Amino acid sequence: MHAETEVHFRDAAAKALLDPQLRANFRRAMDGLITKRKAQFPDPRDLQDLRDLSTAIRSRSLLNLPELLEQFEANCTKNGIKVHWAETCEQANELILGIMQAKGAKTLVKGKSMVSEEMHLNAFLESKGIEALESDLGEYIIQLDGETPSHIIMPAIHKNKDQIARQFSQKIKDAKYTEDVDELTAMARKVLRQKFLDADAGLSGVNFAVAETGTLCLVENEGNGRMSTHVPPLHIAVMGLEKVVARLEDVAPLYAILTRSATGQAVSTYFNMITGPRGAGEKDGPQEVHLVILDNGRSRIYADPQLRATLRCIRCGACMNHCPVYTRVGGHAYEAVYPGPIGKILTPQMEGVGVRHDLIHGSSLCGACGEVCPVEIPIPEILVRLRREATHEDLGSTVAGKGTGRTATEDWAWRLWAGVTKRPVLYRIATWFATRFGKALPAGAPLIKNWTQSRTKPVPARRSLSERMRAEGGPHA
Amino acid sequence: MNGSKPKKVYFYGTCLVDLFFPDAGMAGIQLLREAGVEVVFPEGQTCCGQPAFNCGYWEEAREVARTQVALFPQDLPVVLPSGSCAGMMKVHYPELFHGQPDEAKVRAFSARVYELTQFLVDVLDVKLKDLGEPVKVTWHSSCHAVRDLGLKGEPQALIGQLAHVELAPLTREHECCGFGGTFSVRQPEISAAMSCDKAADAEATGASVVLSTDGGCLLNVNGTLEAKNSKLKVQHVAEFLWERTRAR
Ligand code: SF4
Numbered sequence: 001m002h003a004e005t006e007v008h009f010r011d012a013a014a015k016a017l018l019d020p021q022l023r024a025n026f027r028r029a030m031d032g033l034i035t036k037r038k039a040q041f042p043d044p045r046d047l048q049d050l051r052d053l054s055t056a057i058r059s060r061s062l063l064n065l066p067e068l069l070e071q072f073e074a075n076c077t078k079n080g081i082k083v084h085w086a087e088t089c090e091q092a093n094e095l096i097l098g099i100m101q102a103k104g105a106k107t108l109v110k111g112k113s114m115v116s117e118e119m120h121l122n123a124f125l126e127s128k129g130i131e132a133l134e135s136d137l138g139e140y141i142i143q144l145d146g147e148t149p150s151h152i153i154m155p156a157i158h159k160n161k162d163q164i165a166r167q168f169s170q171k172i173k174d175a176k177y178t179e180d181v182d183e184l185t186a187m188a189r190k191v192l193r194q195k196f197l198d199a200d201a202g203l204s205g206v207n208f209a210v211a212e213t214g215t216l217c218l219v220e221n222e223g224n225g226r227m228s229t230h231v232p233p234l235h236i237a238v239m240g241l242e243k244v245v246a247r248l249e250d251v252a253p254l255y256a257i258l259t260r261s262a263t264g265q266a267v268s269t270y271f272n273m274i275t276g277p278r279g280a281g282e283k284d285g286p287q288e289v290h291l292v293i294l295d296n297g298r299s300r301i302y303a304d305p306q307l308r309a310t311l312r313c314i315r316c317g318a319c320m321n322h323c324p325v326y327t328r329v330g331g332h333a334y335e336a337v338y339p340g341p342i343g344k345i346l347t348p349q350m351e352g353v354g355v356r357h358d359l360i361h362g363s364s365l366c367g368a369c370g371e372v373c374p375v376e377i378p379i380p381e382i383l384v385r386l387r388r389e390a391t392h393e394d395l396g397s398t399v400a401g402k403g404t405g406r407t408a409t410e411d412w413a414w415r416l417w418a419g420v421t422k423r424p425v426l427y428r429i430a431t432w433f434a435t436r437f438g439k440a441l442p443a444g445a446p447l448i449k450n451w452t453q454s455r456t457k458p459v460p461a462r463r464s465l466s467e468r469m470r471a472e473g474g475p476h477a
Numbered sequence: 478m479n480g481s482k483p484k485k486v487y488f489y490g491t492c493l494v495d496l497f498f499p500d501a502g503m504a505g506i507q508l509l510r511e512a513g514v515e516v517v518f519p520e521g522q523t524c525c526g527q528p529a530f531n532c533g534y535w536e537e538a539r540e541v542a543r544t545q546v547a548l549f550p551q552d553l554p555v556v557l558p559s560g561s562c563a564g565m566m567k568v569h570y571p572e573l574f575h576g577q578p579d580e581a582k583v584r585a586f587s588a589r590v591y592e593l594t595q596f597l598v599d600v601l602d603v604k605l606k607d608l609g610e611p612v613k614v615t616w617h618s619s620c621h622a623v624r625d626l627g628l629k630g631e632p633q634a635l636i637g638q639l640a641h642v643e644l645a646p647l648t649r650e651h652e653c654c655g656f657g658g659t660f661s662v663r664q665p666e667i668s669a670a671m672s673c674d675k676a677a678d679a680e681a682t683g684a685s686v687v688l689s690t691d692g693g694c695l696l697n698v699n700g701t702l703e704a705k706n707s708k709l710k711v712q713h714v715a716e717f718l719w720e721r722t723r724a725r
Contacts, residue, residue: 010663013664014666017667023670324655324671325671328670329667361663361664362667363657363660364655364656364657364658364660364661364664365620365657365658365660366620366652366653366657367621367624367625368620368651368653370624384533387531387532388534389533391534392533414529414532414534414537415537418536418537418538418541421544422523422540422541423544424544427524431495450661450663450665451700452700454668454669454672454673454700455669455672455697455701456699456700458497460497461496461497461500463499464495464496465494465499465502465503466490466522467499468499468502469506470520
């Protein structure tokens with residue numbers, strides 16, 4: 001399994017690297033996002049204060065997660081929101097199907113929700129004869145092409161204007177070809193407006209779930225989230241169980257750091273707070289609100305004090321925007337719902353560290369992700385931890401698939417390395433050979449071959465530093 | 478050290494400097510001596526253990542790290558011409574030895590570790606005199622030097638002391654050069670893309686030398702520049718500083 005999947009990310013990435021359009025699209029987009037975020041944080045101290053506060057809020061929420069979830073459920077119920085729990089994605093899908101069937105709902109219009117991507121909800125509903133339409137412009141664009149999001153905030157960021165113009169002219173009825181962004185947006189809006197009005201049900205994600213009030217908070221820019229949650233008679237929200245915070249006042253700092261980190265906006269265009277179905281005498285809003293809370297491995301991650309930090313994530317996407325690997329290969333190369341640095345730690349924890357061994361090793365550990373993360377998730381440290389988990393069964397953890405990424409070759413190589421490196425005499429002999437014959441090593445030798453794909457062969461110096469210090473007879477211990 | 482400048486230090490060459498950049502190692506030692514410090518270079522130095530640590534093979538990393546720590550028994554600063562290895566020894570050794578019987582001993586060792594430029598600026602407060610011809614250089618930040626070890630512009634401060642050296646800023650100075658140890662051979666295509674961009678950014682500065690504090694980055698950028706027959710050279714900052722301050 002491991003040898004097979006190892007090539008996975010490398011191959012997909014290598015293919016992506018050959019697409020100059022894709023590389024240009026990502027580089028331009030990511031450079032833009034980095035600049036915009038930077039402009040939002042002119043004072044590094046203010047940024048650090050806000051990060052400290054946000055990290056503390058998320059950590060505290062997780063520390064009290066079971067109690068907060070209970071409180072949240074009770075308050076939601078009090079507000080008239082029907083709460084459902086799902087351990088697996090299959091269960092969550094079935095729950096949603098059941099909710100829709102009970103109301104006789106046949107069409108669903110969706111706001112953006114990464115959890116529903118995690119569940120592969122659209123494909124599931126389609127197989128049951130239910131139409132699910134994405135209403136976020138980016139999601140709508142990729143849905144037209146049968147693609148998955150390549151970024152958690154900007155799902156269609158891999159496409160440029162021309163590509164979208166071509167796609168719209170082919171796939172939207174009566175659409176003419178135009179590269180004018182406003183016209184393109186208007187085209188999508190026209191299709192979606194009618195869908196909002198006609199849909200039997202609307203689905204949304206949840207950015208923050210407030211325990212003390214039983215409120216669902218939704219951050220969005222297009223107004224489609226509001227349309228999806230207010231116009232259809234039935235609203236179904238889905239969230240991962242880690243999304244809960246204790247108090248309403250916890251939301252403000254998280255919201256402030258989320259929009260700034262994500263798109264470089266001080267505030268988003270819309271911020272929705274949903275506290276239940278339409279009340280008596282109210283003019284709008286759904287008649288029923290359901291909430292599906294998904295586990296899908298989260299409680300296992302929660303059980304580990306170090307890995308728990310993964311659940312602090314507020315899905316801002318800053319780690320991918322700043323990742324030198326993501327910037328070059330784009331989101332699809334990861335072949336995972338969550339791409340980029342957060343995906344590299346989250347996906348293996350959900351799917352198993354052996355199965356996604358390829359992702360764990362797809363990082364140079366440069367640390368840019370950890371440096372930028374607004375809730376200070378130590379992504380590189382967690383990657384190294386997962387690399388240990390993948391090769392060790394006996395670390396006493398609850399990590400899925402631990403030990404299954406181990407190969408005899410790698411094991412042997414590290415043992416050999418340690419055997420030589422801890423014995424100065426052997427090490428000295430090895431460096432002596434390297435300095436004398438390093439030049440003669442064939443450029444086609446296994447690891448050297450990978451190196452020399454794009455670089456000249458490194459040639460050791462004629463005399464090592466240790467040798468020169470010995471020859472110098474300088475002060476030795 | 479009671480606030481006074483130490484008279485004697487240990488020098489840890491690191492495996493990449495030992496094998497590929499011995500001149501940089503020698504230069505680092507000379508810079509320290511020039512500042513009036515006696516340098517002890519213990520025999521038996523091999524590798525700080527970072528490659529195994531980063532790949533998740535912590536038992537192997539610990540075996541090697543133990544042999545290294547044992548080479549520095551006296552309470553003297555340990556100075557390294559590498560931000561990455563200094564970060565390993567200073568920041569990651571305590572993690573690596575967490576809960577081990579020799580944790581306290583290793584922590585005491587880690588507390589004495591310094592990267593070379595950090596030591597020259599923060600501890601020795603050296604003042605350099607530039608004896609070289611005018612030259613334009615650029616600076617590549619090593620990820621581990623900045624993000625693991627927390628280097629705060631000490632190398633740039635030293636370069637800034639040189640009267641005839643112009644430091645041209647590198648676009649995306651803090652972006653990884655694509656080395657990442659085993660990453661460069663596990664993901665050769667992505668690594669190559671990163672290295673080529675770094676090399677192109679460096680060339681675009683119009684500098685004649687790219688400086689860095691890490692052997693890994695230097696090896697990587699150098700190999701990439703050589704492969705495209707670039708006129709641009711790479712050099713370890715220690716070697717550069719030593720050359721500039723030495724009368725020919
Ligand atoms: S890991 Fe951090 S930076 Fe990445 S999406 Fe989550 S909160 Fe944002």
